[in-house]
Amino acid sequence: MIALSLAEIAAVVGGQTYDIPDPSVEVTGPVVRDSREAVPGSLFVAFAGERVDGHDFAAAVVEAGAVAVLGSRPTGVPSIVVDDVQSALGALARHVVRRLGATLVALTGSAGKTSTKDLIAQVLRSKAPTVFTPGSLNNEIGLPLTALSATEETQFLVLEMGARGIGHIRYLTGLTPPKVGLVLNVGTAHIGEFGGREQIAQAKGELVEALPEDGAAILNADDPLVRAMASRTKAKVLLFGESDEADVRAENVRLTDSGQPSFRLHTPSGASDVTMRLYGEHHVSNALAAAAVAHELGMSAEEIATALSEAGSLSRWRMEVTERPDGVTIVNDAYNANPESMRAALRALAAMGKGRRTWAVLGKMAELGDEALAEHDAVGRLAVRLNVGKLVAVGGREASWLQLGAYNEGSWGEESVHVSDAQAAVDLLRSELRPGDVVLVKASRSVGLESVAQALLETGAEGEVAAR
16 A cells, blocks of 8 residues: 555544554555555554454454554554544545545446456556456455555555445445546346346446446447447447457357467557467456457557466366376356356356366256346257257255256257266266276355365365276
8 A cells, every 4th residue: 555644544544543652654555454464664554354353353453563553442552543434444545545546447337347457457557557456355344455555656556345235345446546447248147136247337337437438348249238229428439249240349259179269459549460368358358358458558459468468367166177197187267157157157067078088067046036036047058059068957956957957958868967966976087987088077155166276176185086
């Protein structure tokens, strides 16, 4: 964070100071909410949760070097006390962003946000110092913490914005007003909470409404609900996608033998070839979105293509591809799932597994409301249509719908199996895998299927699977 005195911080957040002998002392380190991350010069933000109260760690963080605690009650150590810690955190982020000279880029969408954010960050940081959202910390707490990690040297601040209802993105853009806003897509993620795709579009479009007239809205030309958002902003509009009308588009898209996309990138400033390190054709759209942002911020087609070709995955459990010593390939995409990302992952598995035996270990997709049965059934059917060797559906009711869709689509009834939990899936795969197989693991975060991927990788490391 940029250096601020405790007196200035207290004034910004409207707080009272306690046990602070010298209010001119500055916070020079990061703002953290995890006591384990406290370092000399940091500010610790104490939230009182249902199971853990951050105030209980006040003495420990100060001993670790934190300058003070921002919380809702005095703690016996240097503290700034406010009525609402979350609002205070947001106010501090808004103050810091206003003082920064950085260009703020914000993005949202139903699917692909984190992967695209990681691509944007890697492309922009090849040009100038860039700070970006770690993982998917895209809510009212994670976003201001990311903004507060920027320093005087930061030139680009890339922020992922999530929403679970109308008004959420409007709140986030109020904390960190963007100059460039990107909307990837409007899908069915969280449709059970929103009530429909039109409501999702209404919420996502709050991002472009927040842009200044001299800003830029980067919109997906291939998604009608996103493209229509052009009417909701006075900012410049730049389109990306496969449409001939897209300003940034890809030609000659193909997948390498290992399932990595290659294409000719076209931007208003020129064209250049890209071969990505990531897996799956769905990353082409993500790359085009990142390229459109980079073009708007002054990078040439050649610079963008080089950076995209060098970019990797920065966030855990998102199409992490690991080959075991015995030749089994594990694709860990277990961080989260919705119908769009599930279909993209299955297509990536099919591409990677050409000439090999493939397994899709899938669990439920959460927050789909009345669409849950139809969407799970459709994913199960798609697995069969893509000739996935076997679908292993893991868990309860929703998993049974996955398996039933595959069973009804299949010919012999052997294309799918339903198991009760992650351990049952591990046991099945340990007994059935053979060298050369490709295994995709994916479900909503609450299912915890990353444990399956980890167990299978540990099995390979131990050399327990014999060639058959």
